[in-house]
Amino acid sequence: MRYHATCGGHHAHESPALVFQNVALGYPGADSSVLSGLNLTLDRGRSIALLGDNGSGKSTLLKSIAGLLRLRQGKISVLGHAVGQCHHQVAYLPQHRDIDWDFPISVQRFVLTGLYIHLGWFRRPGRVQRKAAAEILDRLTLTSLAERRINELSGGQQQRLLLARTLLHGADLLLLDEPFNAVDAENRALVRGVLRGLKAEGKTLVTATHELDFGEDFFDARFRLTDGSLTEEGAP
C-alpha cells in the first residue's frame, strides 16, 4: 500500500523538472510572503545553485518544491505533476537542525528510511533494502558507524548520513539544502564526488548553498535570492 501522492507511476517524462509560474511563498501565520513573483523553468538533468544570505528564502524555496509549504500564489509543477504529487521522484536533503538527533535509531536504520517511499505502508525493509543501504553507507564511508546511534556521530558524519539517505531515495530530482554543512575538508572531496556522480547520472539538482566549492562546471546556472525575488546571475 503506497504512501500518499506517489503519482501512481504515471511519469511525464517529457516535462521539465521544475516550472514556477508567478509563485509567492510564505510561512503559515505570517502576513508577508518570503518570496514572490517567482518564475523559473528548469530542464531535466540540470544543476542549479540557489545563493543568498541567511533568511533570503533558499530553504523556503526548497521546502515549497518538496511540498512542505502551501503556495500563497501561483503554481509549481514538479516533473510534470502538481507539487506534492510525485513524492518518490523528489528527494530532499534537509538542514541538519531539522532532525531529532537524540532519537534512539541506528545509522543503518536511519539511512533505510530513504527507501520507505518505495516500501509504503506496512512493509518492512528486507534483505534487498538492507543491502542497498549498506552499499550507500560504504559509498559515503559510513560502514564502520552503521550500528551506532545517530547522536554518536560528528556533525560532518551526520551530514553524510543525510546525504546517504537522500541517495537511497533514488529520485530524479534532488533538493539539497547546504550539503557541505559541517563536512570537514577531508570529506568535502568525497561529498563533491558523490554530487558530481549524480549530475553525471542525469539527475536534476537544486542546491541551496552559501558557498561554491563544488568544482568547476558543477552548476549550469546560479540564481540569487534577494529582497524576496529570484534573479539568475550572469543573465542579461
Add this chain to the structure above:
Amino acid sequence: MIDWLLDPFAAPFMQRALLAAALAGVNCAVIGVYIVQRRMSFFGGALSHTVLPGMVFAFLRGLDIFWGALGAALATAFGVSWLARRREVGEDAAIGVVLSGMFALGVLMMSQVNSFRDFNALLFGSVLGVAPADLILTAIVTVIVLIAVGLINKELELASVDPEYARVIGARPDRMRTVLLVLTALSVVTAVRVVGALMATALLITPAAAALIWARSVGIAMLLASGIAAFSVIAGLIISYQFDFSSGASIVLASTACFAGSWLARAWRG
C-alpha cells in the same frame, strides 16, 4: 522467601490483578516510549487527569467506567489535536486549558455526590477489584495497541525522528500523531483502572523514561520498558499484599524506584 513472594498470588482476585496490571503496564510502556521520546509527557499526564469527568459520569450512571474514561480520553486527544492545529494557541497551552477544564468538570460532578470516598477507586485505582470482564477489555486494548504499533512502527519512528522527511514522502506525520494520541488514550484508560486517574501517568511515562536511558533503539526501549513495567507490577503487588499498602501507589513507587536505579546506574557509569 519463595512463599513470601508467591503467597500474594494464590487468590484468584490477585491473579486477575496481576494480569490486568501487567497488560496495562505493557501497553503503556510501549506507547510511553514514543510519548517520552517525542516530549509529549505533559500530554500523557494531562490525559490521565482528563478522563475523570468521563469516569465520574459513567460511575453516576451505573455504567462501566472504562467506557466513560475512553470517551473522555478520546475527546481530550482530538480536542488537543484540533486546538493545536488551529495555531491560535501553542500545544502546551491547549493541553493546559483542556486538562484544567476537564479535571474541574470531574471535580464538579463528584461534588454532586455526598462523599468523595465513593470515588476512591477512580482516583487511586482498584486493581484488586478487577473483574474477569475488565481483564478481557484490558487484554483487547493491549492487543489493539501492540498490533497497531507493529503495523506502523516504521512510520511512527520516521515521523518522530524527522517529521519533515515523513511529509516529503507522503507518510502523513500529522496522522501518525493522531494515531499515537488515540493509542495513548486507550493505554491510559487501562492504566486508570490499575493505579487510578491521579497516578496513571506513571505507567505511561516512568518505565519508558527508565528504558530510554539505556536503549539504543525504539524496539529495545519498548522491550526494556515492558520488562520494567511488568517487574513494577509484580513487585508493587507483593509489597502491597505483604505490608497492606495501597496497590496502585505500590506499583507506581516500584516503577519510580526502577527509574531511580536506572538513572543512578547510568550516572555512575558515566
